[in-house]
Amino acid sequence: MNHTRTDNAGKELLDQIRAIEFMTVDLNLYLDTHPNDCRAMNEYNCYVRQLQALKREYEMQYGPLANFGNAMSTCPWRWIEEPWPWEEGI
């Protein structure tokens, strides 16, 4: 198995992505039951913007983070690159 999908810089980027995504998941769930809280929603939108930028940066270098049309790939098809999250804990 070729376990070379990320280097240290990639792992650091991924940690930032995870931290921001944690905020978006939590704010999303909160907003589901508090849809009129505009302050929380602005915060949510702000994290979404940051998340999109970071994911784009990560994916350009290390390959797609999501399947089914949510990220582009270079050739050859990078989605099949190992390790998968259950193999190396990324």
Place this chain on the structure above:
Amino acid sequence: MWIYEKKLEYPVRIKNPNPRMAKYIITQYGGPDGELAASLRYLSQRYHMPIPEAKAVLNDIGTEESAP
């Protein structure tokens, strides 16, 4: 439609492989009272919710809970 994200919600670093512990953890995920069963319950309960807030929260928790 579900989209797979090729990363973990939280990073895992296994320093010492421990088969017995692994069995407990895999049961927490896929066992009879595990997260996988819970997520499917949330996702079928959402069909019976009368208000938008409840539909959304069950949809989203069911989605999050099924993330391995």
